[in-house]
Amino acid sequence: MSEIKAPKRAGRVTIRDVAQDAGVSVAAVSKVLRNAYGVSDSLREKVLLSMGKLNYRPLASARGLRGRTYTLGLLLPDLRNPFFADIFDGVNSALARTQYQAMQGISVHANELVDAMIDRQMDGLILIGPNEVASRLSDIANRVPLVLIGHHEPVDNLFDTVNNDDQLGARLVVRHLHAQGHRRIAMMSLAKASTVITQRELGYRLEMMEQGLGTAINIIRCSQVLRDVQVAVRKLLESPHRPDALFCWTDLIAIEAISVATELGLSIPQDIAVVGYDNTMYCDLAQNRLTSVDQSGELLGLQAARLLIERIEGRTEAEHFVVTPRIVARASSRRP
Amino acid sequence: MSEIKAPKRAGRVTIRDVAQDAGVSVAAVSKVLRNAYGVSDSLREKVLLSMGKLNYRPLASARGLRGRTYTLGLLLPDLRNPFFADIFDGVNSALARTQYQAMQGISVHANELVDAMIDRQMDGLILIGPNEVASRLSDIANRVPLVLIGHHEPVDNLFDTVNNDDQLGARLVVRHLHAQGHRRIAMMSLAKASTVITQRELGYRLEMMEQGLGTAINIIRCSQVLRDVQVAVRKLLESPHRPDALFCWTDLIAIEAISVATELGLSIPQDIAVVGYDNTMYCDLAQNRLTSVDQSGELLGLQAARLLIERIEGRTEAEHFVVTPRIVARASSRRP
DNA sequence: CTGAAAGCGCTTACAG
């Protein structure tokens, strides 16, 4: 009676079935599948016909055992940051008409996840903001083709990188705030160091100096945990010499800063201007109207996927793609 | 010179290496790996020792060719809805000390993604809000163990479901708004029908009737596209007989509704109360203070993963897990 | 309890 749980892959059409139906060898079918050289048009046509007729789909794990799985792994540091959805979209566009499929790994521990993805024969990996695995990057790159989004330290030709110019992005923020009349510009940064954070802090510092605001430099480093952010922002906004503008390293933090400021009865931007980074969908909402730096997440994802496929298909010299960021001004920072 | 791109899996430790090191057969190692019966303690110990020494990791695709890949597939309808991050967390907790790993598929087309996951030998699938594949659910379940989150129509024993009681959730919202003195309660629903939406609309209708508000029933159906939502909400709020409360089927829509209302110069909740669903992290922010229905996304994810593993390991009768939702009241709906 | 052999569905040299 329990015919429900079919035996594994019961009736799955294999390359053998296709070969038989088309009256050719298994090897011929494999060649057509891979668009390999040395197949006549007539053979190819026969095979494609049979594939369509039988609704054949290659089994990725079987392919992977000798060749590729046509699967790319994507690793995010944080699922709750809406910026990463933009990157996904870009990866998807790049893969749309290819045989490749991206899979996002889900885990608390990035290191374990990288291993799990290698165990699962991913043809290549895209790591986004690879803080936790930073010390292992060379090891990983030696095991699997690798592209990093949000990492500014290339190592020989081991991997490609895709970035926006984080130093410039931070400079743009300071310039913008300065132009709006703000002087005591503080920065909410991330406690966990990374090359991206380093660049943003550097851009902030350098531009503050160049604008003659060197003495106002004030960087608060904080985790991403909601409560930590609230405590840190509250402490800053209640301090005797409160800043008149706050540059947050990512929109999510900026939105929380708006929340804390609102609770303290401060008005934005009169009492405190707020600027974020990433220009996510939440910036446009009327309750935020958040000025932010657009780093084109979709473009970053698109390029990363393209570079990764190139690497999988044989490129060995590294490429480093950089997007120029631009500031998108909204009410949260405009002079009243 | 190009020693960089190592030959595929160069030097990967295989089950054969472990067998040789331990002085046992390949089959014995396999048995230890799978915790299969019929292995003496001493043999197991030897094998485990060698595995550790050689840092052996089984290759999922090779395992999958005969048995399981120990990989579960997760499909989301929408990456931008923060509710799904809660579900992820739950899935992860459930998998923490198992051999299983979850992978989230990324694609615009759910149907293609399901096939891609089956091609990649996922041991089972968790589909969340499976609107686009609703008509294929039986087909899919016949090919792979299946658990659905957010689907209210079981089919025989084909798959398990994990839900909150959506009808009750909607009733709680109406009751709450009624208790706060609101009468003209409208509902922002989703244009694309689903069993979840049907239940929420039903709960809204039934409770409106029971509260004597039958004549005020007003359901606006709308896509999830930002612009469509804005247009629909604006039209509603500018209509002559404006509602005094708005029940939105998910927080994301509610937050956009707050944005539109704010732009129109309306104050919340004096002019219009707003209530969402899912109780996501954005509800707590001071600029939203959004009342919402908590359906315990993390618990849903946890249960779904557990049920899926049970099914993979042989259970054939369906199980249907239901969480009781609760309302979390905040300023967006409280009587001033 | 333990192991030799076949086989999962592909790809990869290698002959013809």
Place this chain on the structure above:
DNA sequence: CTGAAAGCGCTTACAG
């Protein structure tokens, strides 16, 4: 251009 055979790293009956 085409195909027979070996093999990827495991698991699965099947003997012993």
